[in-house]
Amino acid sequence: KAGVTQTPRYLIKTRGQQVTLSCSPISGHRSVSWYQQTPGQGLQFLFEYFSETQRNKGNFPGRFSGRQFSNSRSEMNVSTLELGDSALYLCASSLNTRASGGDEQFFGPGTRLTVL
Amino acid sequence: AQSVTQLGSHVSVSEGALVLLRCNYSSSVPPYLFWYVQYPNQGLQLLLKYTSAATLVKGINGFEAEFKKSETSFHLTKPSAHMSDAAEYFCAVSKDTGRRALTFGSGTRLQVQP
Numbered sequence: 001k002a003g004v005t006q007t008p009r010y011l012i013k014t015r016g017q018q019v020t021l022s023c024s025p026i027s028g029h030r031s032v033s034w035y036q037q038t039p040g041q042g043l044q045f046l047f048e049y050f051s052e053t054q055r056n057k058g059n060f061p062g063r064f065s066g067r068q069f070s071n072s073r074s075e076m077n078v079s080t081l082e083l084g085d086s087a088l089y090l091c092a093s094s095l096n097t098r099a100s101g102g103d104e105q106f107f108g109p110g111t112r113l114t115v116l
Numbered sequence: 117a118q119s120v121t122q123l124g125s126h127v128s129v130s131e132g133a134l135v136l137l138r139c140n141y142s143s144s145v146p147p148y149l150f151w152y153v154q155y156p157n158q159g160l161q162l163l164l165k166y167t168s169a170a171t172l173v174k175g176i177n178g179f180e181a182e183f184k185k186s187e188t189s190f191h192l193t194k195p196s197a198h199m200s201d202a203a204e205y206f207c208a209v210s211k212d213t214g215r216r217a218l219t220f221g222s223g224t225r226l227q228v229q230p
Contacts, residue, residue, distance in 0.1 A: 092160075
């Protein structure tokens with residue numbers, strides 16, 4: 001079974017632009033979560049989607065948004081990019097339909113975003 | 117609010133030596149606890165998780181962790197380090213409140229010396 005895939009793997013943008021990142025979960029997984037990883041702030045939760053609904057959101061500005069499609073694929077969008085948005089963005093998918101903090105999350109390889 | 121503290125941003129051990137990576141959590145309710153490993157330019161891989169079934173949890177690659185409520189700790193150990201264990205390790209916590217958001221520690225980079 002294929003793992004979580006994220007595209008693109010690397011991205012370079014300039015300040016003020018917007019960017020869309022894509023995540024395809026493991027087949028059958030309905031929950032997708034997004035995390036931001038930076039050297040300064042570490043790993044931080046962005047948001048979680050389940051059945052096309054945002055179920056939880058981390059402490060990020062409104063420039064960060066996401067959505068989930070009926071096939072569970074998810075995208076996140078960052079508008080008006082800032083230098084501080086440079087990070088590794090990780091997507092994770094979970095199988096269980098019952099919402100549980102104990103569910104194992106399977107992570108993708110991430111998208112490395114560089115903002116110049 | 118829940119949080120995770122990992123003591124030691126860098127740990128260096130010799131090949132064959134005991135690996136001990138420390139994690140303390142702060143949570144107002146019994147948490148779910150996880151250890152993840154990240155190799156360079158890769159995502160996170162789950163090593164093991166605690167979900168209250170047993171306090172001693174065995175994971176992949178010979179790693180295990182013990183949940184100690186009295187010490188609010190969930191330290192990761194491996195009896196004998198291997199060169200391939202060199203990576204960054206993250207402890208994480210989540211609550212069973214219907215949400216899957218993980219709160220991560222700052223990570224510990226493990227070096228294994230030959």
